[in-house]
Structure formats: C-alpha cells, structure tokens
Amino acid sequence: MDNLPSIFGQHDLFDLEDLPEASDDFSRFLFNVRDRFGVDDIAYAGMNPVNGSIFGHVTYNDDWKAHYASQGYHKIDPTLHKARRSIAPVDWARLDRDSNFLMVFDDARDFGIRDQGLTIPVRGPYGDVGGLSVTSSLSQKEWNKLKGEVLVGLQSVAVHVHDMVIRSDNLSNLLRTPTLSHRELEALQWTSAGKSQQDIADILSISNRTVEVHLRSARHKLYALTTAQAVGRAISMGLIYPG
Amino acid sequence: MDNLPSIFGQHDLFDLEDLPEASDDFSRFLFNVRDRFGVDDIAYAGMNPVNGSIFGHVTYNDDWKAHYASQGYHKIDPTLHKARRSIAPVDWARLDRDSNFLMVFDDARDFGIRDQGLTIPVRGPYGDVGGLSVTSSLSQKEWNKLKGEVLVGLQSVAVHVHDMVIRSDNLSNLLRTPTLSHRELEALQWTSAGKSQQDIADILSISNRTVEVHLRSARHKLYALTTAQAVGRAISMGLIYPG
DNA sequence: GGCGCTATTGGGGAAAACCCGTAGTTGAAT
DNA sequence: ATTCAACTACGGGTTTTCCCCAATAGCGCC
Numbered sequence: 001m002d003n004l005p006s007i008f009g010q011h012d013l014f015d016l017e018d019l020p021e022a023s024d025d026f027s028r029f030l031f032n033v034r035d036r037f038g039v040d041d042i043a044y045a046g047m048n049p050v051n052g053s054i055f056g057h058v059t060y061n062d063d064w065k066a067h068y069a070s071q072g073y074h075k076i077d078p079t080l081h082k083a084r085r086s087i088a089p090v091d092w093a094r095l096d097r098d099s100n101f102l103m104v105f106d107d108a109r110d111f112g113i114r115d116q117g118l119t120i121p122v123r124g125p126y127g128d129v130g131g132l133s134v135t136s137s138l139s140q141k142e143w144n145k146l147k148g149e150v151l152v153g154l155q156s157v158a159v160h161v162h163d164m165v166i167r168s169d170n171l172s173n174l175l176r177t178p179t180l181s182h183r184e185l186e187a188l189q190w191t192s193a194g195k196s197q198q199d200i201a202d203i204l205s206i207s208n209r210t211v212e213v214h215l216r217s218a219r220h221k222l223y224a225l226t227t228a229q230a231v232g233r234a235i236s237m238g239l240i241y242p243g
Numbered sequence: 244m245d246n247l248p249s250i251f252g253q254h255d256l257f258d259l260e261d262l263p264e265a266s267d268d269f270s271r272f273l274f275n276v277r278d279r280f281g282v283d284d285i286a287y288a289g290m291n292p293v294n295g296s297i298f299g300h301v302t303y304n305d306d307w308k309a310h311y312a313s314q315g316y317h318k319i320d321p322t323l324h325k326a327r328r329s330i331a332p333v334d335w336a337r338l339d340r341d342s343n344f345l346m347v348f349d350d351a352r353d354f355g356i357r358d359q360g361l362t363i364p365v366r367g368p369y370g371d372v373g374g375l376s377v378t379s380s381l382s383q384k385e386w387n388k389l390k391g392e393v394l395v396g397l398q399s400v401a402v403h404v405h406d407m408v409i410r411s412d413n414l415s416n417l418l419r420t421p422t423l424s425h426r427e428l429e430a431l432q433w434t435s436a437g438k439s440q441q442d443i444a445d446i447l448s449i450s451n452r453t454v455e456v457h458l459r460s461a462r463h464k465l466y467a468l469t470t471a472q473a474v475g476r477a478i479s480m481g482l483i484y485p486g
Numbered sequence: 487g488g489c490g491c492t493a494t495t496g497g498g499g500a501a502a503a504c505c506c507g508t509a510g511t512t513g514a515a516t
Numbered sequence: 517a518t519t520c521a522a523c524t525a526c527g528g529g530t531t532t533t534c535c536c537c538a539a540t541a542g543c544g545c546c
Contacts, residue, residue: 085484087367087406123366124330127485155402156395163330181522192475194468196502207525212504214523225437227503228471229486232435232478236370236485238327242475426493439532453494455533460492470533 026057026165033157034059037150039134041113044158045080046130046165055165064111071107076100083121083131089151090119116143118151120158127237128166132158180218185240187214192231193243269300269407276400277302280393282377284356287404288323289365289373298373298408307354314350319343326364326374332394333362359386363397365405369481373408375401423461428483430457435474436486 026044034042045056058065074080078101082090092115095101105115117135124130132154136143180188183204190200197215201208215227224230234240269287277285286301297317301308317323321344325333335358338344348358360378367373377397379386423431426447433443440458444451458470467473477483 085368125328152399155399191471194472228434228474229437231471231475232485235475238370242479
C-alpha cells in the first residue's frame, strides 16, 4: 500500500495520495475525475475472475444504476465484453451495433446516457480485470477532439483506480495469495502439457495418488471446478505456461 | 523447475530486431519515444504465452544488449520481476538493492546505464505480460521532476507497444492455426468455465456425446492430448477466454 | 449427381479422473 | 513445544472422459 503513491510525485494530476481509502469515497473520487476531464459520466467496473461477479463505482444516476443492475446488463454489456478481451482502449464508436449493444444503449438513452464513450481495460497480476468507462454527449466532432486529449490521462487513472479497488476488495484478496505450492504448480504445468496423472507421477517419481492430491489442492486454491478450468486460470494468471 | 520461477520462465530471450518484419518500425518508434520524453533509454520486454517466447526491443547499445542476453539477466532482472507482480508503474528507486539488483546494475553501470528508471507493466487477456522501462542519467532532482511529467504518457505508450507486439504475434500464429468450428469453440469455452460435458450438453441443448465429439475434434485440431491441454492452448492463442 | 466437409446423434467399453476419507514425515513458524 | 502447511501415499467407490465404432443431414463445390 505504501510503495505506490510517491512514484507519481506532486506534479501528477492524480496522485495516489489523493485516492480515497474507504470504498464509499470511490464515487466521490470518480465525480472529481469526471469534472476534471469534462466528460458526462465515468464508471469503473472490476471483474472478479473467480466467480465472474462485477463490482464497481459509477457517476451514473441512481435510476440507471438500478435499471442496469436489475436487467443484468453487466452480463451482456458490449463495452465490458470487448474490454475484457482487449489490451488497448475501446472506442464505443467501433463496437458492432448488435442486439446486445442496442438492448443496453436503447435503454440507456432513456436515462440520458449516450452511446458515445470509451472503455479502458486494465489488468492485474492475479487475473483481475477492470474497466474504466467515460461517456460524453458532446457533438461527435467535439468528442473526437476531447477523446484525444483525455485518453492518455484516463489510462493512468484507470490503472490507479483498479489498483486501489483490488487492494481493498476482499474477494480479490483471496486471489492475491495464489500460493500454489511447488508440486501443485508442477502438476498443473505438466497437465497443461497434456500429461495424465500417471504420466506426471512417473515424471516426478511419486505416486499417481499424490499427483491427484496436488491437482485437487490446486483446483481448490484456484476455485476451479475442474482441472481444465484450473489450467486455464493458472495460464491466464501467469502461474504456468501453456504446454 | 525453480522454487522461485524465473520471470519469464525457462525460455530463451530473443530480440525483435532479429525478426525481419516490422522491427524497423518498432525500433524507430522507441527511439522516437525516447527523444520525445527526454529519457536516456527505452526498453520493452514482453512475453506471449502462445509459444512462451520473449520479445525484447530496446534502445540500449549493442554491447549491453549482448551482455544482458549472454548473462541471462532477464531471468533475474529485479525490474522485470517486480513489474510482473505489480499493476502500477515500478520506480526503480524503491526496489531492494538485493544481490540480483546489484548483479544486474553493477554491470549496467559499466555500460553507461544507471539504476534510475521506471518500469511500467502491461497485461493482456491471455496471460501475456510486458514491461516498458525507461532510464535516465539526470540528477535525482531533475529525474523526479521528469518522472512526474512523463509517467502518464509512458503508460499509454506501454499499452500501445504491447498491443502491437502481441497482436502481430497472435496474428502470425492464427495464420498457422486450423480454425475451430463454432461448436468446438463453444464446447471449449464452457469447459474452460468449469462445466462438464453433460453440463455443456444441457446448456447447448445437444447430446453429451455430441459435446464429446466437438471436444475431441478440438483436441485434434489443436494437437492436444487432453482437453485440459486444449483449453490451455486455446486460451493462449486467444481462441477462447479464461472462464 | 457425386465429393468432401462439418454438425449432429448414438452404443459399448476401457481408462482416467474425481471424491471421500486416513495417515506418516518434514520443515518452518509462533 | 506446538501448530500448521506441504508432501507423501493408499483405498474404495463414483463419475467422467476418452476411444473405438456407425449413421443421418446439410452445406458448398466441381
């Protein structure tokens, strides 16, 4: 927690020392960012890779927040969907106007929210993913200009917000200790290389039952239902490498 | 397999400049960025888990590049190691001056490279990790000032470079990859989400035997011996996403 | 029309994985 | 000194996957 703030010094617009400690203050921080960048609304959504749940802080009005949640739009929101698969910022103008897009944004319009915006994905080392979105109701020309001006700054804000949220999120704390033992990692690694439990037992010169125990333990630690899921999760978290 | 795995695994380091295509563009781009931001050197290192290869692209002089590679410093480089575990930019000033640090930077000094710099981690959705580092030989006071000014911009550059590298690498891999059918991808995707064949059969409203056929076909196309391996491979290739 | 490819649906049986335990040893930490 | 996590191993029983086989339907292509 203390090894981050000073890196940004005093010159930076968004010094981490200004970042709120309590999660209740995240919204206020976002309002602050919104005003500084001159956008309509700003929203952060963090995705927990364990159960796929999404949590976030937004400056949207309460009506839209409630509607969005009640409709389960986080499951189909194309901006989140694309951000989850992208490295670079996602310009909503480049998204397909497919059925999911229309379903979300047709409703959004009724709540005063336009389909003009950006989503910036950010990832941490534990498979944690987040996205910072901004919306604007400027004219297209003005928005394009503003977009270029704020993009770089928003990138930085996104990283800082995600960092803070993940650090204060209890669920993610479980993931932040992916202390897979050496044997568990070995077993997973060989499984990812296509070896059976018996193969691995021979390779490691241990019993196949022991290999099974290690894989079972790895599944539990990664909250995975199957070994295949554990392998995928471990790869996406950088714990092992594809074989 | 080490107790403390090397940063990018057991793989060899190789230089983007050794690659025929686009290397000139990357090189020019980095030199360009270096001059624009007023730093001494810029280095990008990234790993694509598709083949576990490491991509490096730097503005360091050839002597240091050769020395760094020949000593295998990418395995112990503390700047990479810390960046691998961090979301936010890593200030080298805050790193422990441990044995690994001294081993790398004592040598670096002989090649005119200071232990004053920043490393910005970047992550993509497939477990791919990269880091953009900059060095400076300014006075500490001047460097602290410059650091605050360039940090936000470098964040953006880092994302951009990583995106370009991974994208081109994924693309080249995709060209050699047999295309999986829609059903095969669906089956793999749900398997990655921890579902059994019967679960998937229910979800897709097809027979569990059909699901099995799709998974088998996917395994063959991916040259995978087990479904777990196929899942890992598909994730690392970007065909599916971790569930 | 034939040809090749893919998606779909099965059966039977072998192999592997998985779940529920118990239990001894080691080494590190409190 | 005791707790605790990791590693090791085994048993019995269940579930799932995997591999052999065959078959129908749809699709574009020459």
